[in-house]
Amino acid sequence: MCEEQKGRSIRLPMLGEKAPEFEAVTTQGKLKLSDFRGSWLILFSHPADFTPVCTTEFIGFAEIFDELQARNVQLMGLSIDSVYSHISWVRNIEEKFGMKIPFPVIADLNKEVASLYGMIMPGESKTETSRCVFVIDPDGILRAMVYYPLTTGRNMDEILRIIDALQTTDKHHVATPANWRPGEPVIVPPPPTQEAAEERLKQGFDCKDWYFCKKTLDE
Template structure:
């Protein structure tokens, strides 16, 4: 009996981001072009659709904020390069917003399949609303999926990049709804002696031995 083909494996947090080379609105682009900087790589279902248009306006709005954080922005859908160019030109013409970040044309679906951007149970012909945050070493650090019907909260994407960069630079974790300037979580002690020492640390606010916060 023939077995059904295995579905493609989605990239996981902590693994290398899959390498690719593809045509984009800024010319041929490769994942390695972004090495050394952070990258928010997202997919949208289709050009010339209303929810995707609202998202491109929102991504354009945070583009400079991400760049200020050393983070680039890259979009993708299973559309032709001509459709991408026509759509971003229409957005500028009708809505007055210029799309400065590149958008990958993936008619072959090769990149979308590498990143598990197609959810066949939802649509076999469109990419879902996926977001991959990739660090300067080109490791996947966060993954978010939204359904076709729900536009993303781009403010959360900026917050997520802030949190990941703070974790890397300060060796801490961030609590729910954390924003820059809020207290951070100190990693929990892993020995009894360390827990006792933590309780004596005047620079740390401990609600319990395992739950301690501090200001940066």
């Protein structure tokens, strides 16, 4: 998991670790990753401005912006384009599609942030970032990473679902099953000891066996 950058080897970020700090020029001025502490952050990359799939994604991200705000989540985009290209593109999206882009977009012309986070997949393109999503929690810990190829636009429902799942996990100390949606039963973490396993079946959860128990959250 190493990336060569300017002759030196850097280790790519991994889940559960501090997301690497950076300072970058964005469409909303120079920002540091640490400026987002206290909020969740979805840092995402796109291949290039003025391309059709990326345009649909930016509209998609803008459409879920209010829902993300309600969950204390900020958004920040990135591509290897200039800030003037970004400004021109987001203005074009507003003009042609009627959608204002309310989040900052990093102009990563020197590929510094893209390299730091491993957003460039040389097998796909050496000059463009792939469709990467990094979910960073309010303490700056990298909590989820999702990578899509250049050809496949991301699913905004899944972005929201990941946020809901992570926030539910943090709040209730549970896990979430496949295809989970808010309001559905969650997984009670498996008991760590034989004694706890015997107790688990008496605790009133919906259990198939000692290791597979679900419960419904109260809220």
